[in-house]
Amino acid sequence: MAIVPIALPLEPLLAALDMAGVAVFAVSGALAAAKSKQTIVTFAFFAAVTGIGGGTLRDLLIGAPVFWVGRSDYLGICLVAAAAVWLLKADRWRMSALLWFDALGLGAYAVLGAAKALNYGVPALPAVVMGVLTASFGGIIRDLLAGEPSILLRREIYVSAAALGAGTYVALSVIGVGMWPAAVIGAAAGFGLRGVAIATGLALPGYRED
Amino acid sequence: MAIVPIALPLEPLLAALDMAGVAVFAVSGALAAAKSKQTIVTFAFFAAVTGIGGGTLRDLLIGAPVFWVGRSDYLGICLVAAAAVWLLKADRWRMSALLWFDALGLGAYAVLGAAKALNYGVPALPAVVMGVLTASFGGIIRDLLAGEPSILLRREIYVSAAALGAGTYVALSVIGVGMWPAAVIGAAAGFGLRGVAIATGLALPGYRED
Amino acid sequence: MAIVPIALPLEPLLAALDMAGVAVFAVSGALAAAKSKQTIVTFAFFAAVTGIGGGTLRDLLIGAPVFWVGRSDYLGICLVAAAAVWLLKADRWRMSALLWFDALGLGAYAVLGAAKALNYGVPALPAVVMGVLTASFGGIIRDLLAGEPSILLRREIYVSAAALGAGTYVALSVIGVGMWPAAVIGAAAGFGLRGVAIATGLALPGYRED
Numbered sequence: 355m356a357i358v359p360i361a362l363p364l365e366p367l368l369a370a371l372d373m374a375g376v377a378v379f380a381v382s383g384a385l386a387a388a389k390s391k392q393t394i395v396t397f398a399f400f401a402a403v404t405g406i407g408g409g410t411l412r413d414l415l416i417g418a419p420v421f422w423v424g425r426s427d428y429l430g431i432c433l434v435a436a437a438a439v440w441l442l443k444a445d446r447w448r449m450s451a452l453l454w455f456d457a458l459g460l461g462a463y464a465v466l467g468a469a470k471a472l473n474y475g476v477p478a479l480p481a482v483v484m485g486v487l488t489a490s491f492g493g494i495i496r497d498l499l500a501g502e503p504s505i506l507l508r509r510e511i512y513v514s515a516a517a518l519g520a521g522t523y524v525a526l527s528v529i530g531v532g533m534w535p536a537a538v539i540g541a542a543a544g545f546g547l548r549g550v551a552i553a554t555g556l557a558l559p560g561y562r563e564d
Numbered sequence: 565m566a567i568v569p570i571a572l573p574l575e576p577l578l579a580a581l582d583m584a585g586v587a588v589f590a591v592s593g594a595l596a597a598a599k600s601k602q603t604i605v606t607f608a609f610f611a612a613v614t615g616i617g618g619g620t621l622r623d624l625l626i627g628a629p630v631f632w633v634g635r636s637d638y639l640g641i642c643l644v645a646a647a648a649v650w651l652l653k654a655d656r657w658r659m660s661a662l663l664w665f666d667a668l669g670l671g672a673y674a675v676l677g678a679a680k681a682l683n684y685g686v687p688a689l690p691a692v693v694m695g696v697l698t699a700s701f702g703g704i705i706r707d708l709l710a711g712e713p714s715i716l717l718r719r720e721i722y723v724s725a726a727a728l729g730a731g732t733y734v735a736l737s738v739i740g741v742g743m744w745p746a747a748v749i750g751a752a753a754g755f756g757l758r759g760v761a762i763a764t765g766l767a768l769p770g771y772r773e774d
Numbered sequence: 775m776a777i778v779p780i781a782l783p784l785e786p787l788l789a790a791l792d793m794a795g796v797a798v799f800a801v802s803g804a805l806a807a808a809k810s811k812q813t814i815v816t817f818a819f820f821a822a823v824t825g826i827g828g829g830t831l832r833d834l835l836i837g838a839p840v841f842w843v844g845r846s847d848y849l850g851i852c853l854v855a856a857a858a859v860w861l862l863k864a865d866r867w868r869m870s871a872l873l874w875f876d877a878l879g880l881g882a883y884a885v886l887g888a889a890k891a892l893n894y895g896v897p898a899l900p901a902v903v904m905g906v907l908t909a910s911f912g913g914i915i916r917d918l919l920a921g922e923p924s925i926l927l928r929r930e931i932y933v934s935a936a937a938l939g940a941g942t943y944v945a946l947s948v949i950g951v952g953m954w955p956a957a958v959i960g961a962a963a964g965f966g967l968r969g970v971a972i973a974t975g976l977a978l979p980g981y982r983e984d
Contacts, residue, residue, distance in 0.1 A: 387981070390927070392927065392980060393978035394981075395933050395934050395978060396926055396927065400926075414834060416630075416633055417629055419837060423835050423836055423837075423900050424895070426898065426900065429899050429903060475634070476633055476634065477634065479636040480632065480633050480634070483612070494709070498708065498918065499914070499924055499926055501923065501927070503711065506602075506609055506610075506709055507709075509602075513606075513609065514603075514605050558604065559603065560602060561601045624834060625840050625843050626840075627839055686844065687844065689849050690843050690844070690846065713921065714921070716812075716820075716919055717810070719812075723815050724815050727815070768813035768814065768815060769813065770811040770812060770813055771807070771814075
């Protein structure tokens with residue numbers, strides 16, 4: 355895997371987005387634990403898996419050092435998110451707020467995952483896949499461990515929104531659009547499509563036999 | 565992990581087999597999605613996971629660059645397979661044809677996985693395991709995500725056929741048989757045992773308490 | 775990931791503990807297969823996944839060569855464990871013995887995983903997480919594949935004991951305690967807490983809405 359020898363241009367705004375994305379997904383993991391009345395340890399486990407699972411798979415696949423292993427802040431955010439949900443009884447809040455935060459995280463993560471993959475010399479199509487995995491794999495693992503129906507098996511637009519966000523970013527990058535406009539437009543596209551799905555229940559049609 | 569400094573002798577016939585194996589397994593993933601009437605996005609996800617999941621785990625374990633990340637053709641095959649199953653309504657075909665293609669893929673993949681591991685300096689026993697994982701892990705993940713009973717929990721011969729194919733190849737390689745005869749005999753052994761299971765329902769006995 | 779350039783000080787006592795831990799967890803995997811009357815092939819698969827799954831994830835995350843891939847003994851232990859459970863009908867033994875062996879493995883593995891991570895230059899918090907994953911991930915995968923409720927969703931103390939053992943080891947290492955005293959105290963703490971849970975059913979409280 356060729357490593358493009360330019361400095362990673364993700365800092366510092368994307369770094370902040372990255373942390374925010376981890377926090378949002380960690381909260382969603384802790385809320386899944388709250389829903390089935392788990393212990394604080396399971397809260398922490400679910401928060402961490404959901405918060406950092408997608409980026410972990412991306413980094414393993416592209417051959418990058420796993421982003422949270424060499425430092426403590428990412429895990430710290432997940433632990434704080436788990437404790438906050440537990441202490442604040444956040445599962446009683448209006449969940450629509452979380453859905454919208456999650457949509458923001460989805461858009462930002464899809465772009466971030468694709469951008470990191472491109473920076474590692476990954477071609478366009480697998481880079482889009484890395485964006486989709488970064489945005490959705492944490493939630494997939496969370497559902498698997500919780501024994502809940504996977505996000506993959508729901509028809510409501512979710513993975514598609516991640517694909518749109520990552521695909522838009524990669525397409526714009528390929529045709530020479532600068533990183534920042536491409537990132538903003540990509541994240542907005544992913545967030546927008548997911549937002550329409552939240553607001554209207556927009557779903558993809560299922561396969562029909564006849 | 566010592567990397568054997570010889571050129572990888574897998575090309576070009578095995579490369580063709582490799583692509584065929586990805587396609588066959590991708591189709592089986594898409595058919596699993598069709599069975600539960602998923603969306604086209606889930607078709608694509610299942611096709612990709614099933615088509616490239618086993619080789620991905622193998623490459624991560626032996627420390628090789630993950631085979632599909634640096635190029636677009638493997639993912640492209642999976643997307644085409646998903647679209648083809650969707651458009652052609654392939655789930656209405658006679659499934660016995662697919663079972664036999666899958667058996668071919670099983671034999672080829674078991675040998676391919678073991679051969680790549682040996683090329684990376686992996687000893688005999690773990691190399692056999694790499695062959696088994698390459699041939700079966702994609703289907704295991706597909707079943708997990710779909711919430712279906714795992715291939716692992718069925719008594720019908722499947723994993724055993726992969727083990728026979730990979731084990732035959734590795735044993736022949738260890739005693740000095742050339743790569744091509746070993747590969748053909750190994751793949752034939754795996755395919756043959758799986759074929760007998762398909763034709764006769766041959767299964768392993770389950771554990772009995774008394 | 776900086777690799778600390780000192781010789782790995784884990785040998786030879788910890789190497790023996792390591793093998794013992796693999797064996798104990800492999801037996802627990804085979805017993806899970808026995809419980810649902812699986813075939814000998816599934817016994818072997820479950821024994822291997824449970825015995826080496828946790829250390830595999832740890833090594834992938836910290837960027838180390840996966841510990842069992844370059845050699846045959848670890849897999850050999852798993853196969854022997856699977857065959858022994860099958861032949862000796864070990865599932866009819868008193869299970870309390872196994873629970874205590876498992877507790878020993880938990881304590882040893884939590885320390886071993888954290889120690890290896892520290893040796894690879896991983897900071898304190900992620901090193902504790904590596905200890906927890908090493909001790910618990912094999913069982914999590916085993917439960918997932920078997921379709922059983924995950925160890926994560928039980929309130930009885932288990933992951934917490936791994937966290938206590940790994941955390942104690944890392945904390946003592948950070949304040950300058952020598953490796954051996956820290957390892958013994960850490961393993962004893964993890965084993966002790968898990969032992970109390972086995973003996974008394976000690977469990978964490980679940981999340982309450984009101």
